Amino acid sequence: MNVTRTTPPRPLDVTAVFPELCPLARPAIRLHPRPGSPSPHDSSVGGPLLWPADEPWPHCGEVHGLYDSATDEEYEGPNPMVPVAQLYVRDIPLLRPPAGADLLQVLWCPWEHEPDYKPPTALVWRSAAEVTDILAAPPESTEGEYDGYVPEPCVLAPEQITEYPDYPDLSKELLQQLKDWSRWQAAGSGVDSSYAPYPQEFYGNELSVAPGWKVGGWPGWNLTDPVARFCAVCDAGMVPLLNIASCEWDSSNRGWAPYEDQALAAAGRADAANPPRVQISRSNHLQLYVCPESPDHPHTDLIQ
Structure with a gap:
């Protein structure tokens, strides 16, 4: 960890205006x-993984139209997955690893797959201390027809914050309160008056769910109404693990840009908002969910 990023305070304390949010x-x-040169011993996005030399590398088992540059021929077959993120529990204490594990590795196939046009993902938990002989070079993967699924190597600057549910996740009663502009006016000058016709969007954009790559917290709902996810093994309600983002801020939520990037955000520098150069289904986000009862149960995902 050799970079620092600090989220500015929210424009106001939303729980002072709506105390009902406190337990949520x-x-x-x-x-x-952020761009860097992570090692296998670092938490990273798009960096090298601490992968045992004697352990098979994950492949996507679906059929792909692949091209072999050595023979100048196309073929169909499994495709090696590419590293997306490597997260050490020492850096990301919100992770809930299985017993004996302290490292989460996330990989995906860099092809969009039907019917949801999203990349299949794999999660691997392991004990870093048990990896003594590290794989020097993973097998090369063939990229899909769309760019944006091979992240640029980035170091991380983990920062813990507090989130509240996106407004589609709120009860009807609380949502009606959010829509009452007079409640917001009474809160003072921290409220952006341009949101007067739709004050719930001020809450959604500035006060509830942080954009960008994150672990834990609440999911954002950009494409659909809330979609409950249930474990395929035990039917428990699944919880957000990792949000893989196409950008860390945009014109609607620029207030979430860290202090250190405020000047770049104000200048409209799109590259500063997306250092890994990831584009999920053009410009969306991929949410990964896990079972709260057991990290050994299969995960699931959703594009938003």
Whole structure:
């Protein structure tokens, strides 16, 4: 960790205006990936993995139209997955590893797959101390027809924050309160008056769910209404693990840009908002969910 990023305070304390939100607070860790040269011993996005030399590398088992540059021929077959993120529990304490594990590795196939047009993902938990002989070079993967699924190597600047549910996740009663502009006016000058016709969007953009790469917290709902996810093994309600983002801020939520990037955000520097150069389904986000009962149960995902 050799970079620092600090989220500015929210424009106002939303729980002072709506005390009903207090019990809904959740911790989240913003990862703030920034260009760098991570090693296998670092938490990273798009960096090298601490992968045992004698352990098979994950492949996507679906059929792909691949090209072999050595023979100048196309073929169909499994495709090696590419590293997306490597997260050490020492850096990301919100992770809930299985017993004996202290490292989470996330990989995906850099091809969009039907019917949801998203990359299949793999999660690997391991004990870093047990990896003594590290794989020097993983197998090369063939990229899909769309750019944006091979992250640029980035170091992380983990920062813990507090989140509240996105407004589609709120009860009807609380949502009606959020829509009452007079409640917001009474809160003072921290409220952006341009949101007067739709004050719930001020809450959604500035006060509830942080954009960008993060662990834990609440999911944001950009494409659909809330979609409950249930474990395929035990039917428990699944919880957010990792949000893989196409950007860390945009014109609607620029207030979440860290202090250190405020000048770049004000200048409209799109590259500063997306150092890993990841583009999920053009410009969306991929949410990974896990079972709270057991990290050994299969995870699931959702594009938003």
